[in-house]
Amino acid sequence: MKLNVPSRREHGDPIIPLINVIFLLVIFFMVAGTIAPTPALDVRPPTSKADGELAQAADIILGLDGRVAVGEQVADLTAARSLIERHLAAGEGPIAITADQDVPAEMLLELLATIRSLSDRPTILTVRGDK
């Protein structure tokens, strides 16, 4: 008499420890990292050794090529005045600026002067902590 004996299951490498490790990695990345929307301009912020409060999301980005991003809109420094004016009118509190570390500082000064001519809100430069 032939009996239909179930074939013995092959035991491969245990997969549960792998899943455990991957879950731990996922949790690590979720806790330690920050996810932010991709900025309209790709900039490398200057690094600072000083302490400071954690930065808010950038309102205005000054790129290496002198272009300015206000939200999703990008314009050159002179044409950005109207964008900045609209942005300043819409909100309140400090204005966070992110400038590329290699951009000439006179462009930053020009941007600061433009902001100052439009509003009395304090300005904050976003820097990357290097401690």
Add this chain to the structure above:
Amino acid sequence: MALSLPAPTRRLSCLTPLIDIVFLLLVFLMLTTDFGRMLSMPVIAPANSSEAASEATAPTLRLHADGTAEAAEERGGDGQLVGMIAALQPRPGKVVVEIAAGVPVQRVVSAIDALKANGITSVSLSRLEGGAAK
């Protein structure tokens, strides 16, 4: 006739879809996560005419385009900034940083760091006229 058959093994629920999703999540987080701490550094915009008078009395730190800095009539490399600022007497509450054309933002931030290291937190930025001169 009694046959001793092996007990049927209990089939585990299939883990492959779960592992797929977790792997995708892991790759997404690895690609998008930014571990750098972004800090805020208050800066005061170039003074308007009404504040220019008060800033005229504040000591200045000049950043030249040739990589040197100048404070209290002493000129040296950026590495000497902390010492040069410490030599400012009397101890200023506010310092005006005058920036020559062509100085990158990173040098300005490093200068503000040096001022902060000396306990000076009120920093005003301004343009150094004729800053290209050595």
